[in-house]
Amino acid sequence: MTAPAFGPWSDTYTVTTELVAPALPNAPAMVGAVGEGSTRAGGWGVSLQPTFYWQPIQNATTYEFQLATDTAFSDLVVDATGGKALGDVQAYQYDGTLSYDTAYFWRVRALSASSQTSWSQVQGFTTLTEEVAPTGTAQPTGQPTFTFTQPAETTVTNVTETIAPAYIWAIIVVGAILVIAVIVLIVRTRRSV
Numbered sequence: 798m799t800a801p802a803f804g805p806w807s808d809t810y811t812v813t814t815e816l817v818a819p820a821l822p823n824a825p826a827m828v829g830a831v832g833e834g835s836t837r838a839g840g841w842g843v844s845l846q847p848t849f850y851w852q853p854i855q856n857a858t859t860y861e862f863q864l865a866t867d868t869a870f871s872d873l874v875v876d877a878t879g880g881k882a883l884g885d886v887q888a889y890q891y892d893g894t895l896s897y898d899t900a901y902f903w904r905v906r907a908l909s910a911s912s913q914t915s916w917s918q919v920q921g922f923t924t925l926t927e928e929v930a931p932t933g934t935a936q937p938t939g940q941p942t943f944t945f946t947q948p949a950e951t952t953v954t955n956v957t958e959t960i961a962p963a964y965i966w967a968i969i970v971v972g973a974i975l976v977i978a979v980i981v982l983i984v985r986t987r988r989s990v
Contacts, residue, residue, distance in 0.1 A: 841923040845895045849903055850888045854914060857907035862889050864903045868919055874901065882908065897927035 849862065859882040864875040875891065877883050895901065902921045907914045 842925045843922045845897070845924055846891050846893070847895070847922070848888055848890045849905070851905050851917065853887050854907035856909050857885065857914075858910060859884050859908045860886060860905055861908060861913075862903070862905045863916075864891070864901060866899065866901060868902050868921070870902070870904070875903075895924050897924055899924050 849864075851860070861879075861882050862875060862877040863870055863873060866872045866874065874893075874895070875889075877889070883889055889905075900921055900923050902919050904916045904919050906916045
C-alpha cells in the first residue's frame with residue numbers, strides 16, 4: 798500500500814454566485830413587454846400601452862394573463878383568468894393607460910381542455926417617465942399680435958440748407974474733370990493751326 802501524500806494548502810478564493818430562479822416546468826417562455834418608446838423588452842421606459850409576448854405551448858387552447866403592481870399579484874391591473882382568459886394567442890395588448898414611472902409585473906400560463914401549466918416566471922418592467930415642460934418662461938400660444946403706433950407729426954421750419962448725397966458729389970467731380978479735359982483738347986488743337 799501507498800501512504801497518502803499531503804501538500805500545502807492553496808490560496809483562499811472567494812466565490813459569489815447569482816441567485817437564479819429555476820425554470821418552471823411547462824410554463825410559457827417570456828419574451829417581454831414592449832411598446833412604442835420602450836428601451837428594451839421587459840425593461841425600463843416601456844410605453845403606457847405595452848404589448849406582452851410569450852412563446853406558445855403545444856396543445857394549449859387558451860392563455861391566462863395577469864398584470865399587477867406587486868410581485869404577489871394582490872394588486873391586479875389585469876386579471877384575464879377563468880372566463881376572461883385570452884384564447885389561443887401569444888400576445889396581449891393592454892388597452893388602458895398605465896401610470897408613468899411605475900413598476901409593473903406580469904405572468905402567463907397555458908390551459909388545455911384537461912390541464913394547465915404552472916404560471917411563468919414573473920417578469921417586471923418600469924414605464925417611461927413623464928416629460929415635464931420647462932418652467933420659468935412663458936410659452937407663446939396662437940398667432941403673435943403686433944401693435945403699431947403712428948408717430949406724432951413733426952414740423953420743420955427754417956431749413957436753409959439741403960445736403961446732397963455722396964454720389965451726386967462724385968458725378969459733379971467727374972463732370973468737372975471731363976469739362977477741363979475737353980477745354981484742354983480744344984486749346985491744343987487750335988494752336989497747331
